[in-house]
Amino acid sequence: MAAKSIISRPVYATLSPQPGKHHLFVADAEGALAITDLAPKVPDGFFADAHIIFIPGNEGKHVAALEALKPAQLYQGPSFASALPRLKQTLANAHMGLRLYLAGTEGLIGQAMQAALEAGIDHTSIQTEHRGSLARRMQCVHCKGITENVTTQPATCSHCGLLLLVRDHYSRRLAAFQGVCINAEDRSEIPPAEEIFR
Amino acid sequence: MYAVNIEPHVLGPKGSVLENLIDVDEHYVAEMQDRALVLAEDPLRCQSLPHMTLAGWDLLELLMEQQALGYPEHFTLTRDGDRWRWINRPLGIDDTFTFGDVSTLPYGPMEYITRQSQGDFCILDQRDGNLWMDAGMVTTQADWSLDFDIGMNFFEWHAPVPLAHEKGIFVRALKFLTNIQQGKPARRLNWTMTVNPRLDTSPENYHKWGPDRTTVTPENVGDKVHLRVELQSFWRLPRSNGIVFPIRCYLIKMDELVTQPKWARRLHRVIRDLPEELVNYKGLTRYRPTLLEWLSKLDDGSPTSAGFGPD
Numbered sequence: 001m002a003a004k005s006i007i008s009r010p011v012y013a014t015l016s017p018q019p020g021k022h023h024l025f026v027a028d029a030e031g032a033l034a035i036t037d038l039a040p041k042v043p044d045g046f047f048a049d050a051h052i053i054f055i056p057g058n059e060g061k062h063v064a065a066l067e068a069l070k071p072a073q074l075y076q077g078p079s080f081a082s083a084l085p086r087l088k089q090t091l092a093n094a095h096m097g098l099r100l101y102l103a104g105t106e107g108l109i110g111q112a113m114q115a116a117l118e119a120g121i122d123h124t125s126i127q128t129e130h131r132g133s134l135a136r137r138m139q140c141v142h143c144k145g146i147t148e149n150v151t152t153q154p155a156t157c158s159h160c161g162l163l164l165l166v167r168d169h170y171s172r173r174l175a176a177f178q179g180v181c182i183n184a185e186d187r188s189e190i191p192p193a194e195e196i197f198r
Numbered sequence: 199m200y201a202v203n204i205e206p207h208v209l210g211p212k213g214s215v216l217e218n219l220i221d222v223d224e225h226y227v228a229e230m231q232d233r234a235l236v237l238a239e240d241p242l243r244c245q246s247l248p249h250m251t252l253a254g255w256d257l258l259e260l261l262m263e264q265q266a267l268g269y270p271e272h273f274t275l276t277r278d279g280d281r282w283r284w285i286n287r288p289l290g291i292d293d294t295f296t297f298g299d300v301s302t303l304p305y306g307p308m309e310y311i312t313r314q315s316q317g318d319f320c321i322l323d324q325r326d327g328n329l330w331m332d333a334g335m336v337t338t339q340a341d342w343s344l345d346f347d348i349g350m351n352f353f354e355w356h357a358p359v360p361l362a363h364e365k366g367i368f369v370r371a372l373k374f375l376t377n378i379q380q381g382k383p384a385r386r387l388n389w390t391m392t393v394n395p396r397l398d399t400s401p402e403n404y405h406k407w408g409p410d411r412t413t414v415t416p417e418n419v420g421d422k423v424h425l426r427v428e429l430q431s432f433w434r435l436p437r438s439n440g441i442v443f444p445i446r447c448y449l450i451k452m453d454e455l456v457t458q459p460k461w462a463r464r465l466h467r468v469i470r471d472l473p474e475e476l477v478n479y480k481g482l483t484r485y486r487p488t489l490l491e492w493l494s495k496l497d498d499g500s501p502t503s504a505g506f507g508p509d
Contacts, residue, residue, distance in 0.1 A: 006357040006358060007353045007354060007356075007357040007363060008350065008353075008354040008355070008357035008358075009357070139346065141343050141345075141346060141401045141402055141404075142401075142402055142403075142404070142405055144242070144345070162405060167358070168357075169346070169357055169358050171346050171347070171349070171350070172349065172350075173348065173349040174346065178343070178346050178401075180401055180404060181404055181405045181408070184404045184405040184408030184409070185408040185409055185411045185412055185484060186409070186412055187409075
Protein backbone atom coordinates (compact mmCIF):
# COMPACT_ATOMS: atom_id res chain seq x y z
CA MET A 1 0.00 0.00 0.00
CA ALA A 2 1.11 3.54 -0.67
CA ALA A 3 2.00 5.71 2.32
CA LYS A 4 -0.19 8.65 3.39
CA SER A 5 0.31 11.47 0.97
CA ILE A 6 -1.11 14.64 -0.56
CA ILE A 7 -4.65 15.04 -1.88
CA SER A 8 -3.83 14.83 -5.59
CA ARG A 9 -2.18 11.43 -5.14
CA PRO A 10 -4.68 8.74 -6.18
CA VAL A 11 -6.02 6.34 -3.60
CA TYR A 12 -7.18 2.90 -4.58
CA ALA A 13 -9.83 0.72 -3.03
CA THR A 14 -10.95 -2.88 -3.52
CA LEU A 15 -12.97 -3.84 -6.59
CA SER A 16 -16.63 -4.40 -5.85
CA PRO A 17 -19.40 -5.40 -8.27
CA GLN A 18 -21.39 -2.41 -9.56
CA PRO A 19 -24.90 -2.39 -10.95
CA GLY A 20 -24.62 -2.24 -14.72
CA LYS A 21 -25.28 -3.95 -18.02
CA HIS A 22 -21.70 -4.53 -19.09
CA HIS A 23 -18.50 -4.84 -17.11
CA LEU A 24 -15.16 -3.86 -18.64
CA PHE A 25 -12.03 -4.91 -16.78
CA VAL A 26 -8.51 -3.72 -17.55
CA ALA A 27 -5.77 -5.41 -15.54
CA ASP A 28 -2.10 -6.25 -15.64
CA ALA A 29 -0.07 -8.97 -13.90
CA GLU A 30 -1.20 -9.34 -10.27
CA GLY A 31 -4.24 -7.20 -11.06
CA ALA A 32 -5.81 -10.48 -12.21
CA LEU A 33 -5.97 -11.49 -8.55
CA ALA A 34 -8.16 -8.48 -7.79
CA ILE A 35 -10.61 -9.81 -10.37
CA THR A 36 -10.55 -13.38 -9.07
CA ASP A 37 -10.99 -12.03 -5.52
CA LEU A 38 -14.04 -10.12 -6.76
CA ALA A 39 -15.57 -13.19 -8.40
CA PRO A 40 -17.19 -14.72 -5.27
CA LYS A 41 -19.03 -11.44 -4.62
CA VAL A 42 -20.67 -11.01 -8.04
CA PRO A 43 -24.30 -11.85 -8.89
CA ASP A 44 -25.15 -14.73 -11.24
CA GLY A 45 -24.43 -14.05 -14.88
CA PHE A 46 -22.09 -11.14 -14.09
CA PHE A 47 -19.13 -12.38 -16.14
CA ALA A 48 -21.41 -13.30 -19.06
CA ASP A 49 -21.56 -9.52 -19.63
CA ALA A 50 -17.86 -8.96 -18.92
CA HIS A 51 -14.92 -8.08 -21.15
CA ILE A 52 -11.49 -8.52 -19.62
CA ILE A 53 -8.47 -6.82 -21.17
CA PHE A 54 -5.44 -8.40 -19.53
CA ILE A 55 -1.74 -7.71 -19.87
CA PRO A 56 -0.05 -10.67 -18.16
CA GLY A 57 3.50 -9.26 -18.32
CA ASN A 58 6.74 -11.21 -18.34
CA GLU A 59 5.70 -13.93 -15.94
CA GLY A 60 2.59 -14.73 -17.98
CA LYS A 61 0.65 -15.91 -14.94
CA HIS A 62 -3.05 -15.82 -14.01
CA VAL A 63 -4.51 -16.31 -17.51
CA ALA A 64 -6.11 -19.64 -16.61
CA ALA A 65 -7.72 -18.14 -13.51
CA LEU A 66 -9.35 -15.44 -15.63
CA GLU A 67 -10.47 -17.97 -18.25
CA ALA A 68 -12.17 -19.93 -15.46
CA LEU A 69 -14.45 -16.95 -14.83
CA LYS A 70 -15.88 -17.49 -18.34
CA PRO A 71 -16.04 -13.84 -19.35
CA ALA A 72 -17.82 -12.97 -22.59
CA GLN A 73 -14.48 -11.71 -23.92
CA LEU A 74 -10.96 -12.23 -22.65
CA TYR A 75 -8.12 -10.49 -24.41
CA GLN A 76 -4.43 -10.92 -23.61
CA GLY A 77 -2.04 -8.28 -24.82
CA PRO A 78 1.73 -8.03 -24.66
CA SER A 79 1.68 -4.42 -23.42
CA PHE A 80 -0.70 -1.63 -22.46
CA ALA A 81 0.15 0.18 -25.69
CA SER A 82 -0.93 -2.85 -27.72
CA ALA A 83 -4.21 -3.07 -25.79
CA LEU A 84 -4.99 0.63 -26.06
CA PRO A 85 -6.66 0.72 -29.51
CA ARG A 86 -8.99 -2.07 -28.39
CA LEU A 87 -9.74 -0.27 -25.13
CA LYS A 88 -10.46 3.00 -26.94
CA GLN A 89 -12.78 1.31 -29.41
CA THR A 90 -14.62 -0.48 -26.61
CA LEU A 91 -15.08 2.82 -24.77
CA ALA A 92 -16.14 4.66 -27.91
CA ASN A 93 -18.82 2.04 -28.66
CA ALA A 94 -19.98 1.70 -25.07
CA HIS A 95 -23.54 2.42 -24.03
CA MET A 96 -25.05 3.66 -20.81
CA GLY A 97 -24.64 0.94 -18.21
CA LEU A 98 -21.00 0.04 -18.91
CA ARG A 99 -18.99 -0.21 -15.67
CA LEU A 100 -15.23 0.03 -15.63
CA TYR A 101 -12.87 -1.83 -13.29
CA LEU A 102 -9.10 -1.23 -13.29
CA ALA A 103 -6.65 -3.40 -11.40
CA GLY A 104 -2.89 -3.75 -11.25
CA THR A 105 0.03 -1.36 -11.34
CA GLU A 106 -0.45 2.40 -10.95
CA GLY A 107 0.78 2.92 -14.50
CA LEU A 108 -1.89 0.58 -15.87
CA ILE A 109 -4.67 2.08 -13.76
CA GLY A 110 -3.63 5.61 -14.64
CA GLN A 111 -3.39 5.06 -18.38
CA ALA A 112 -6.63 3.11 -18.62
CA MET A 113 -8.35 5.85 -16.60
CA GLN A 114 -6.88 8.46 -18.93
CA ALA A 115 -8.50 6.66 -21.89
CA ALA A 116 -11.79 6.48 -19.97
CA LEU A 117 -11.70 10.20 -19.12
CA GLU A 118 -11.14 11.02 -22.78
CA ALA A 119 -14.22 8.92 -23.55
CA GLY A 120 -16.25 11.02 -21.11
CA ILE A 121 -16.44 8.65 -18.13
CA ASP A 122 -16.37 10.35 -14.72
CA HIS A 123 -13.34 9.21 -12.75
CA THR A 124 -15.36 8.78 -9.57
CA SER A 125 -17.48 6.10 -11.25
CA ILE A 126 -14.44 3.90 -11.96
CA GLN A 127 -13.51 1.03 -9.65
CA THR A 128 -9.78 0.71 -9.01
CA GLU A 129 -7.57 -1.66 -7.05
CA HIS A 130 -3.82 -1.44 -6.83
CA ARG A 131 -1.85 -4.69 -7.06
CA GLY A 132 1.81 -5.23 -7.74
CA SER A 133 4.57 -2.75 -8.38
CA LEU A 134 4.59 0.84 -7.05
CA ALA A 135 6.69 1.96 -10.02
CA ARG A 136 5.59 5.39 -11.21
CA ARG A 137 4.84 7.01 -14.52
CA MET A 138 6.45 10.44 -14.39
CA GLN A 139 6.07 13.56 -16.48
CA CYS A 140 9.16 15.76 -16.61
CA VAL A 141 7.77 19.25 -15.99
CA HIS A 142 10.65 20.72 -17.99
CA CYS A 143 10.68 18.79 -21.28
CA LYS A 144 7.18 17.18 -20.86
CA GLY A 145 8.51 13.70 -21.69
CA ILE A 146 7.01 10.75 -19.83
CA THR A 147 9.34 8.26 -18.16
CA GLU A 148 7.76 4.86 -17.45
CA ASN A 149 8.41 2.56 -14.52
CA VAL A 150 10.30 4.96 -12.28
CA THR A 151 11.45 3.13 -9.15
CA THR A 152 14.06 5.52 -7.72
CA GLN A 153 14.04 8.87 -5.94
CA PRO A 154 15.42 11.00 -7.54
CA ALA A 155 15.07 9.69 -11.09
CA THR A 156 16.66 10.71 -14.37
CA CYS A 157 14.34 11.94 -17.13
CA SER A 158 14.68 9.45 -19.99
CA HIS A 159 14.18 12.32 -22.48
CA CYS A 160 16.16 15.38 -21.36
CA GLY A 161 18.42 13.78 -18.75
CA LEU A 162 17.66 16.17 -15.88
CA LEU A 163 17.74 14.62 -12.40
CA LEU A 164 14.16 14.86 -11.11
CA LEU A 165 12.46 14.79 -7.73
CA VAL A 166 9.47 12.48 -8.20
CA ARG A 167 6.64 14.29 -6.45
CA ASP A 168 3.40 12.83 -5.10
CA HIS A 169 1.52 15.47 -7.14
CA TYR A 170 -0.43 13.49 -9.74
CA SER A 171 -2.38 14.40 -12.88
CA ARG A 172 -5.18 12.08 -14.00
CA ARG A 173 -5.22 13.83 -17.36
CA LEU A 174 -1.56 12.96 -17.96
CA ALA A 175 -1.71 9.71 -15.96
CA ALA A 176 1.58 10.73 -14.40
CA PHE A 177 3.34 11.99 -11.31
CA GLN A 178 5.28 15.22 -11.62
CA GLY A 179 9.06 15.23 -11.87
CA VAL A 180 10.87 18.49 -11.04
CA CYS A 181 14.62 19.09 -11.29
CA ILE A 182 16.03 18.26 -7.86
CA ASN A 183 19.26 20.21 -8.24
CA ALA A 184 18.06 23.11 -10.39
CA GLU A 185 19.62 25.68 -8.08
CA ASP A 186 23.05 24.03 -7.96
CA ARG A 187 23.72 21.25 -10.48
CA SER A 188 26.79 20.11 -8.51
CA GLU A 189 24.51 18.80 -5.76
CA ILE A 190 23.72 15.20 -6.72
CA PRO A 191 21.66 13.37 -4.10
CA PRO A 192 22.02 9.58 -4.20
CA ALA A 193 19.16 7.69 -5.86
CA GLU A 194 17.24 5.31 -3.60
CA GLU A 195 14.91 2.62 -4.89
CA ILE A 196 11.68 3.50 -3.11
CA PHE A 197 8.88 2.80 -5.64
CA ARG A 198 9.05 -1.00 -5.85
CA MET B 199 0.23 31.83 9.45
CA TYR B 200 -2.65 31.34 7.05
CA ALA B 201 -5.93 33.18 6.76
CA VAL B 202 -8.77 33.03 4.26
CA ASN B 203 -8.02 36.68 3.59
CA ILE B 204 -10.78 37.28 1.08
CA GLU B 205 -12.60 40.62 0.83
CA PRO B 206 -14.90 42.32 -1.68
CA HIS B 207 -13.01 43.53 -4.77
CA VAL B 208 -14.10 47.16 -4.70
CA LEU B 209 -12.43 50.30 -5.95
CA GLY B 210 -9.62 51.73 -3.83
CA PRO B 211 -7.68 54.99 -3.69
CA LYS B 212 -6.78 56.87 -6.86
CA GLY B 213 -3.24 56.15 -7.93
CA SER B 214 -3.23 52.73 -6.24
CA VAL B 215 -3.46 49.34 -7.98
CA LEU B 216 -7.12 49.34 -6.91
CA GLU B 217 -8.02 52.52 -8.76
CA ASN B 218 -9.54 50.14 -11.31
CA LEU B 219 -10.71 46.58 -10.76
CA ILE B 220 -8.49 45.37 -13.62
CA ASP B 221 -5.24 47.28 -13.26
CA VAL B 222 -3.26 48.36 -16.31
CA ASP B 223 0.05 49.99 -15.46
CA GLU B 224 3.23 51.37 -16.98
CA HIS B 225 4.57 47.83 -17.55
CA TYR B 226 1.67 46.90 -19.83
CA VAL B 227 3.44 46.75 -23.18
CA ALA B 228 6.54 45.09 -21.74
CA GLU B 229 4.50 42.45 -19.92
CA MET B 230 2.53 41.66 -23.05
CA GLN B 231 5.79 41.26 -24.99
CA ASP B 232 7.12 39.03 -22.21
CA ARG B 233 3.97 36.89 -22.46
CA ALA B 234 4.35 36.58 -26.24
CA LEU B 235 7.95 35.43 -25.80
CA VAL B 236 7.02 32.82 -23.19
CA LEU B 237 4.18 31.50 -25.38
CA ALA B 238 6.42 31.28 -28.43
CA GLU B 239 8.80 29.11 -26.42
CA ASP B 240 6.11 27.07 -24.64
CA PRO B 241 2.56 27.17 -26.07
CA LEU B 242 1.36 24.80 -23.31
CA ARG B 243 1.21 27.80 -20.96
CA CYS B 244 -2.15 28.59 -22.53
CA GLN B 245 -4.69 25.77 -22.56
CA SER B 246 -8.45 25.49 -22.57
CA LEU B 247 -10.37 22.22 -22.34
CA PRO B 248 -13.04 21.85 -25.03
CA HIS B 249 -16.02 22.75 -22.80
CA MET B 250 -14.46 26.08 -21.76
CA THR B 251 -14.87 28.15 -24.92
CA LEU B 252 -18.01 29.90 -23.66
CA ALA B 253 -16.20 30.88 -20.47
CA GLY B 254 -13.45 32.27 -22.70
CA TRP B 255 -16.00 34.60 -24.32
CA ASP B 256 -17.19 35.62 -20.87
CA LEU B 257 -13.63 36.52 -19.96
CA LEU B 258 -13.10 38.42 -23.20
CA GLU B 259 -16.17 40.52 -22.44
CA LEU B 260 -15.09 41.16 -18.84
CA LEU B 261 -11.56 42.23 -19.71
CA MET B 262 -12.59 44.40 -22.65
CA GLU B 263 -15.27 46.13 -20.57
CA GLN B 264 -13.04 46.67 -17.55
CA GLN B 265 -10.01 47.88 -19.51
CA ALA B 266 -12.12 50.23 -21.64
CA LEU B 267 -13.88 51.54 -18.54
CA GLY B 268 -10.69 52.22 -16.59
CA TYR B 269 -8.47 53.40 -19.43
CA PRO B 270 -10.59 54.95 -22.21
CA GLU B 271 -7.50 56.68 -23.61
CA HIS B 272 -5.96 53.26 -24.33
CA PHE B 273 -8.89 50.92 -25.01
CA THR B 274 -12.23 51.31 -26.78
CA LEU B 275 -14.98 48.73 -27.11
CA THR B 276 -17.96 49.41 -29.36
CA ARG B 277 -20.79 46.92 -29.77
CA ASP B 278 -23.45 46.63 -32.42
CA GLY B 279 -25.32 43.47 -31.45
CA ASP B 280 -22.81 40.62 -31.86
CA ARG B 281 -20.55 42.78 -34.02
CA TRP B 282 -17.81 44.10 -31.72
CA ARG B 283 -14.94 46.45 -32.44
CA TRP B 284 -11.98 46.44 -30.07
CA ILE B 285 -9.28 49.06 -30.20
CA ASN B 286 -6.12 48.55 -28.13
CA ARG B 287 -3.93 51.58 -28.79
CA PRO B 288 -0.80 50.59 -26.76
CA LEU B 289 -0.50 47.35 -28.77
CA GLY B 290 -1.74 48.83 -32.07
CA ILE B 291 -4.75 46.51 -32.36
CA ASP B 292 -8.03 47.41 -34.06
CA ASP B 293 -10.14 44.26 -34.60
CA THR B 294 -13.77 43.79 -35.54
CA PHE B 295 -15.24 40.38 -34.76
CA THR B 296 -18.45 38.52 -34.06
CA PHE B 297 -18.93 37.80 -30.38
CA GLY B 298 -19.35 34.03 -29.98
CA ASP B 299 -17.80 33.14 -33.35
CA VAL B 300 -14.30 31.77 -32.79
CA SER B 301 -13.50 31.94 -36.53
CA THR B 302 -13.56 35.76 -36.40
CA LEU B 303 -10.59 36.04 -33.99
CA PRO B 304 -6.94 35.11 -34.57
CA TYR B 305 -6.90 33.02 -31.35
CA GLY B 306 -9.52 31.47 -29.11
CA PRO B 307 -11.32 34.15 -27.06
CA MET B 308 -9.38 33.49 -23.82
CA GLU B 309 -6.01 33.52 -25.53
CA TYR B 310 -6.91 36.57 -27.61
CA ILE B 311 -7.80 38.77 -24.66
CA THR B 312 -5.23 37.44 -22.20
CA ARG B 313 -2.47 38.25 -24.69
CA GLN B 314 -3.69 41.82 -24.08
CA SER B 315 -4.17 41.76 -20.30
CA GLN B 316 -1.58 41.84 -17.52
CA GLY B 317 -1.54 38.95 -15.05
CA ASP B 318 -2.20 35.24 -15.27
CA PHE B 319 -5.77 34.00 -15.68
CA CYS B 320 -7.32 30.73 -14.57
CA ILE B 321 -10.87 29.90 -15.56
CA LEU B 322 -12.59 27.51 -13.19
CA ASP B 323 -15.58 25.41 -14.14
CA GLN B 324 -18.08 24.92 -11.33
CA ARG B 325 -19.69 21.48 -11.03
CA ASP B 326 -20.21 18.75 -8.43
CA GLY B 327 -19.80 21.34 -5.66
CA ASN B 328 -16.20 21.93 -6.71
CA LEU B 329 -14.14 24.20 -8.94
CA TRP B 330 -12.12 22.69 -11.78
CA MET B 331 -9.08 24.33 -13.34
CA ASP B 332 -10.18 23.77 -16.91
CA ALA B 333 -8.60 26.70 -18.75
CA GLY B 334 -5.83 29.20 -18.22
CA MET B 335 -3.18 31.58 -19.47
CA VAL B 336 -0.26 31.19 -17.10
CA THR B 337 3.09 32.76 -18.01
CA THR B 338 4.01 34.70 -14.84
CA GLN B 339 3.52 32.06 -12.18
CA ALA B 340 5.15 31.29 -8.87
CA ASP B 341 6.23 27.73 -9.54
CA TRP B 342 3.11 25.84 -10.58
CA SER B 343 2.34 24.24 -13.90
CA LEU B 344 -0.93 24.79 -15.76
CA ASP B 345 -0.04 21.95 -18.11
CA PHE B 346 0.16 19.60 -15.15
CA ASP B 347 -2.73 20.98 -13.10
CA ILE B 348 -5.30 21.57 -15.85
CA GLY B 349 -8.39 19.44 -15.24
CA MET B 350 -7.80 19.19 -11.48
CA ASN B 351 -10.31 20.22 -8.84
CA PHE B 352 -9.70 22.89 -6.16
CA PHE B 353 -8.26 20.48 -3.60
CA GLU B 354 -6.12 18.60 -6.11
CA TRP B 355 -4.33 21.58 -7.59
CA HIS B 356 -3.68 22.95 -4.09
CA ALA B 357 -2.46 19.53 -2.92
CA PRO B 358 1.22 20.52 -2.66
CA VAL B 359 0.52 23.53 -0.37
CA PRO B 360 1.77 22.61 3.12
CA LEU B 361 -0.26 22.94 6.36
CA ALA B 362 -3.28 24.71 4.85
CA HIS B 363 -5.37 21.59 4.15
CA GLU B 364 -5.12 20.52 7.79
CA LYS B 365 -6.31 23.94 8.89
CA GLY B 366 -9.44 23.73 6.75
CA ILE B 367 -8.37 26.73 4.65
CA PHE B 368 -9.34 25.20 1.33
CA VAL B 369 -12.72 23.92 2.47
CA ARG B 370 -13.68 27.42 3.62
CA ALA B 371 -12.19 29.11 0.56
CA LEU B 372 -14.08 26.75 -1.77
CA LYS B 373 -17.36 27.46 0.03
CA PHE B 374 -16.82 31.16 -0.45
CA LEU B 375 -15.75 30.91 -4.08
CA THR B 376 -18.58 28.65 -5.21
CA ASN B 377 -20.98 31.32 -3.90
CA ILE B 378 -19.43 34.31 -5.67
CA GLN B 379 -22.17 36.29 -7.38
CA GLN B 380 -22.18 38.09 -10.68
CA GLY B 381 -21.11 41.71 -10.34
CA LYS B 382 -19.66 41.12 -6.86
CA PRO B 383 -16.03 40.10 -7.36
CA ALA B 384 -13.77 39.32 -4.41
CA ARG B 385 -10.01 39.44 -3.92
CA ARG B 386 -7.14 38.25 -1.79
CA LEU B 387 -3.40 38.81 -1.66
CA ASN B 388 -0.76 36.10 -1.77
CA TRP B 389 3.00 36.47 -1.56
CA THR B 390 6.34 34.86 -2.10
CA MET B 391 9.81 36.09 -2.97
CA THR B 392 11.71 36.12 -6.26
CA VAL B 393 15.38 36.64 -6.99
CA ASN B 394 15.72 39.15 -9.83
CA PRO B 395 12.56 40.77 -11.24
CA ARG B 396 11.41 37.74 -13.22
CA LEU B 397 7.76 37.20 -14.04
CA ASP B 398 8.21 33.69 -15.41
CA THR B 399 9.18 31.63 -12.38
CA SER B 400 7.52 28.51 -13.76
CA PRO B 401 8.48 24.96 -12.84
CA GLU B 402 8.98 24.42 -16.58
CA ASN B 403 11.94 26.82 -16.44
CA TYR B 404 13.06 26.13 -12.86
CA HIS B 405 16.39 24.75 -14.09
CA LYS B 406 16.98 28.13 -15.76
CA TRP B 407 15.95 30.54 -12.96
CA GLY B 408 16.74 28.30 -9.97
CA PRO B 409 20.47 29.14 -10.01
CA ASP B 410 19.54 32.81 -9.32
CA ARG B 411 18.86 31.73 -5.73
CA THR B 412 22.55 30.96 -5.22
CA THR B 413 23.60 34.47 -6.24
CA VAL B 414 22.25 36.42 -3.23
CA THR B 415 25.03 38.05 -1.15
CA PRO B 416 24.96 40.59 1.71
CA GLU B 417 26.06 43.20 -0.84
CA ASN B 418 23.36 42.59 -3.47
CA VAL B 419 20.37 41.45 -1.41
CA GLY B 420 18.67 44.87 -1.58
CA ASP B 421 18.81 44.87 -5.35
CA LYS B 422 18.27 41.18 -6.16
CA VAL B 423 15.65 39.97 -3.72
CA HIS B 424 12.06 40.97 -4.50
CA LEU B 425 8.83 40.63 -2.60
CA ARG B 426 6.31 39.19 -5.05
CA VAL B 427 2.71 40.05 -4.23
CA GLU B 428 -0.15 38.49 -6.15
CA LEU B 429 -3.43 40.33 -6.33
CA GLN B 430 -5.90 37.52 -6.94
CA SER B 431 -9.46 38.41 -7.80
CA PHE B 432 -12.46 36.16 -8.34
CA TRP B 433 -15.29 36.92 -10.75
CA ARG B 434 -18.44 34.99 -11.60
CA LEU B 435 -18.85 34.67 -15.36
CA PRO B 436 -22.39 35.28 -16.59
CA ARG B 437 -22.96 32.76 -19.40
CA SER B 438 -20.80 29.81 -18.37
CA ASN B 439 -21.30 30.19 -14.61
CA GLY B 440 -17.53 29.71 -14.33
CA ILE B 441 -15.21 31.71 -12.10
CA VAL B 442 -12.29 33.62 -13.52
CA PHE B 443 -9.35 34.01 -11.26
CA PRO B 444 -6.85 36.66 -12.42
CA ILE B 445 -3.50 36.43 -10.63
CA ARG B 446 -1.72 39.75 -11.03
CA CYS B 447 1.91 39.78 -9.96
CA TYR B 448 3.72 42.83 -8.57
CA LEU B 449 7.42 42.79 -7.69
CA ILE B 450 9.25 45.21 -5.40
CA LYS B 451 12.95 44.98 -4.66
CA MET B 452 14.15 45.09 -1.04
CA ASP B 453 15.90 48.47 -1.50
CA GLU B 454 12.55 50.00 -2.51
CA LEU B 455 10.51 48.14 0.08
CA VAL B 456 12.62 49.32 3.00
CA THR B 457 12.07 52.96 2.07
CA GLN B 458 8.98 52.46 4.29
CA PRO B 459 10.36 51.66 7.78
CA LYS B 460 7.12 49.88 8.72
CA TRP B 461 7.43 47.50 5.76
CA ALA B 462 11.07 46.74 6.60
CA ARG B 463 10.21 45.92 10.21
CA ARG B 464 7.24 43.80 9.29
CA LEU B 465 8.93 41.84 6.52
CA HIS B 466 11.82 41.09 8.88
CA ARG B 467 9.43 39.62 11.41
CA VAL B 468 7.45 37.66 8.82
CA ILE B 469 10.56 36.08 7.30
CA ARG B 470 12.03 35.41 10.75
CA ASP B 471 8.90 33.70 12.09
CA LEU B 472 7.82 31.81 8.97
CA PRO B 473 7.31 28.07 9.63
CA GLU B 474 10.01 25.90 8.07
CA GLU B 475 7.50 24.17 5.76
CA LEU B 476 6.55 27.52 4.24
CA VAL B 477 10.17 28.64 3.95
CA ASN B 478 10.80 25.57 1.83
CA TYR B 479 7.52 25.81 -0.10
CA LYS B 480 8.21 29.42 -1.01
CA GLY B 481 11.76 28.48 -2.04
CA LEU B 482 13.48 30.86 0.40
CA THR B 483 15.68 28.27 2.14
CA ARG B 484 18.96 29.05 0.42
CA TYR B 485 19.01 32.84 0.82
CA ARG B 486 16.83 33.35 3.90
CA PRO B 487 19.78 33.75 6.34
CA THR B 488 21.35 36.46 4.16
CA LEU B 489 18.02 38.24 3.77
CA LEU B 490 17.25 38.02 7.50
CA GLU B 491 20.62 39.41 8.50
CA TRP B 492 20.11 42.34 6.13
CA LEU B 493 16.53 43.04 7.25
CA SER B 494 17.33 42.67 10.97
CA LYS B 495 19.40 45.85 10.86
CA LEU B 496 16.27 47.75 9.83
CA ASP B 497 14.07 46.42 12.65
CA ASP B 498 14.37 48.45 15.86
CA GLY B 499 11.66 46.35 17.55
CA SER B 500 9.03 49.09 17.56
CA PRO B 501 5.44 48.07 16.76
CA THR B 502 3.94 48.24 13.28
CA SER B 503 0.55 49.83 12.70
CA ALA B 504 -2.39 47.77 11.47
CA GLY B 505 -2.93 47.22 7.73
CA PHE B 506 -0.41 47.09 4.93
CA GLY B 507 -0.31 50.79 4.03
CA PRO B 508 2.77 52.82 4.96
CA ASP B 509 2.75 54.94 8.13
